[in-house]
Structures are given as structure tokens and as C-alpha cells.
Amino acid sequence: MRHFQVGDARITRISELNLDGVDAAFLYPSVDPEQVRIGARPLSAGSFDPSTGTLRQSIHTWLVEIGGLTVLIDTGTGNDKQRPTMPPLDQLKEPYLERLARAGVQLDDVDAVLMTHVHADHVGWNTRLQNGAWVPTFPHARYLASGVELDYGAAVDADDEAKANALRQVADLGPMSHLPAAGIYTDSVAPVSSAGLIERVKVGEGEVLPGFSYHSLPGHSIDHAAILLNSNGHHALFWGDVLHHPVQVTATEWNSVFCEFPDAAVTARRKALAWAADTGATVFTTHFAESSAGRVTRDGDAFVWTFIEGTVA
Numbered sequence: 185m186r187h188f189q190v191g192d193a194r195i196t197r198i199s200e201l202n203l204d205g206v207d208a209a210f211l212y213p214s215v216d217p218e219q220v221r222i223g224a225r226p227l228s229a230g231s232f233d234p235s236t237g238t239l240r241q242s243i244h245t246w247l248v249e250i251g252g253l254t255v256l257i258d259t260g261t262g263n264d265k266q267r268p269t270m271p272p273l274d275q276l277k278e279p280y281l282e283r284l285a286r287a288g289v290q291l292d293d294v295d296a297v298l299m300t301h302v303h304a305d306h307v308g309w310n311t312r313l314q315n316g317a318w319v320p321t322f323p324h325a326r327y328l329a330s331g332v333e334l335d336y337g338a339a340v341d342a343d344d345e346a347k348a349n350a351l352r353q354v355a356d357l358g359p360m361s362h363l364p365a366a367g368i369y370t371d372s373v374a375p376v377s378s379a380g381l382i383e384r385v386k387v388g389e390g391e392v393l394p395g396f397s398y399h400s401l402p403g404h405s406i407d408h409a410a411i412l413l414n415s416n417g418h419h420a421l422f423w424g425d426v427l428h429h430p431v432q433v434t435a436t437e438w439n440s441v442f443c444e445f446p447d448a449a450v451t452a453r454r455k456a457l458a459w460a461a462d463t464g465a466t467v468f469t470t471h472f473a474e475s476s477a478g479r480v481t482r483d484g485d486a487f488v489w490t491f492i493e494g495t496v497a
């Protein structure tokens with residue numbers, strides 16, 4: 185288990201899946217896969233396997249313990265979720281909750297769940313299957329997400345094209361490449377909402393918990409946000425899915441197959457990288473493998489990523 189200290193916060197990675205052998209042509213469908221492999225070649229073997237030319241990624245969540253609060257940033261994919269269009273995520277049986285327990289956290293201990301966006305691999309452990317029904321996994325937690333993300337997820341699942349269109353018009357993110365996968369709101373958000381545990385966030389409007397704030401980086405999804413923790417002037421930036429792999433740090437124009445609004449996603453990616461470089465924030469990714477955390481610096485007009493190791497215990 186890997187820990188990081190940022191100000192007063194102790195931050196622990198809770199692993200869910202290691203994704204090895206990811207095909208460049210799958211992850212970046214609009215890019216020549218040979219270009220991706222050339223871009224990835226300088227990376228270490230933890231992120232790129234030169235023998236197969238495939239990428240390595242991860243799905244994990246971040247446990248933040250600060251000031252007596254126990255906070256989870258995103259909740260991975262979850263077990264038992266039917267995701268037939270995403271085979272690596274379909275009906276998982278992963279010991280994620282056991283790993284959380286090994287970090288000293290029981291289900292009742294979680295005070296808040298902060299979601300960067302409502303996609304399958306970020307909200308899954310919001311709920312778990314009990315006696316055939318989806319119930320909130322963390323019964324004492326407040327679950328926070330962008331109100332726009334919540335409404336959009338609900339509209340997609342309800343096939344309410346008029347509502348989805350109206351939300352897109354307000355968001356004004358340029359062309360859309362695809363809708364998010366259906367069914368996620370229904371099994372991973374609606375049961376939490378029914379239990380009265382959801383809190384709608386207006387992204388960009390101040391602190392949602394002491395030290396924690398949401399920052400608008402839309403494009404990957406309609407109201408995708410980074411979550412920033414400021415502790416005594418030290419910054420931890422949980423940037424969600426603005427980047428899916430370190431190869432994009434230099435190739436900022438490459439969008440993943442999961443990015444819904446391509447132009448806006450590129451803008452958000454560059455904004456996040458610039459912000460991380462200028463503040464020296466410790467960045468906590470959702471899909472980088474290796475230590476999954478690092479720092480961004482500048483080299484002329486380009487950005488450079490450096491993993492930081494934290495402590496392993």
C-alpha cells in the first residue's frame with residue numbers, strides 16, 4: 185500500500201485493477217498507434233511495455249485522511265456491475281473493500297465521497313449488491329458530485345434526449361463524440377440518492393469540505409472536475425480523467441476513447457497541466473500506473489511528468 189503526505193493530509197492509494205496490455209489503438213482511436221508507441225517509448229516499463237508495444241494503466245481510488253475526516257476521491261468500478269460494453273469492467277469480483285480495510289478504514293468510517301465525474305470507473309463502489317439490491321457502500325458518508333454530472337447521467341439512463349441536449353447546450357463544450365455509457369447512474373448513483381446521501385456540487389464555487397474544492401475541467405465528460413486539497417499551502421490535485429496515461433503529458437492533443445467532448449478535453453488537459461506546473465501541486469491521477477502520483481514541470485512550451493514514490497508500507 186502506497187502513502188503520500190501533503191500538508192496535514194495522509195493520502196493512500198487503494199488499488200482496484202491493474203490494466204496491462206492496453207492497445208494504443210483502443211485507448212487513442214484518433215491517433216496513429218505507431219505515433220502513440222513512439223511517444224510512449226521513453227517511458228519506464230511500468231507505463232509502457234516495449235516488448236508488446238502496449239500501455240499499462242491502473243484503476244484505483246484515493247483515501248484522504250485529514251483533520252479527523254476520512255474522504256474517498258472517486259470509487260472505482262465496483263463489484264458485480266453489469267458493464268457488457270466495457271469487458272474489463274464487467275462483473276468484477278475484486279477485493280477492493282478488503283484493501284480499504286487493510287488501510288484501516290471500515291465502511292462506516294467514510295465521511296465523504298468526492299466524485300470527479302459520473303463515469304463507470306469513478307462511481308462504482310458508491311454502491312454494492314446486497315440481497316439483490318444496490319445499497320450505499322458507505323452508509324454514513326455524504327456523496328458529492330457535480331449537479332450537472334448527476335442530471336446528465338440520469339438523463340442518459342432515462343433516454344431523455346431533450347434534457348441531455350439542454351444540459352449540453354448550457355455546457356457549450358463544442359462537438360460531442362459520444363454519450364457516456366448507460367446504466368451507471370441507475371446502479372451506482374440513484375440508490376445513493378434514494379438514501380438521501382447525495383449532495384450536488386456547483387463546480388467552481390468554493391470549498392465543499394474544509395480544504396477541498398471542485399475546479400471545472402470539462403470535456404472528458406460534461407462537467408468533469410478536478411478536486412483540489414489545500415493543506416497549509418500544500419496542494420494535492422486529484423485531476424480525474426484529464427489524462428489517461430503519461431504519454432499525453434507531451435501529446436496534449438490526444439484524447440482517450442472515453443473523452444466525450446474532444447475540443448474541450450484538450451483545453452482542460454492543457455489547463456490542468458499548466459496549473460499543476462505553476463503551483464508545484466502533487467498530482468494524483470486515476471489511470472496512471474506505477475505510483476500513480478507525480479509532479480508536472482515545464483520544458484519550454486512542453487510539460488514533463490515525474491512520478492513520485494511516496495512511501496510503501
Ligand SMILES: [Zn+2]
Nearest residue numbers: 303305425470
Ligand atoms: Zn476514468
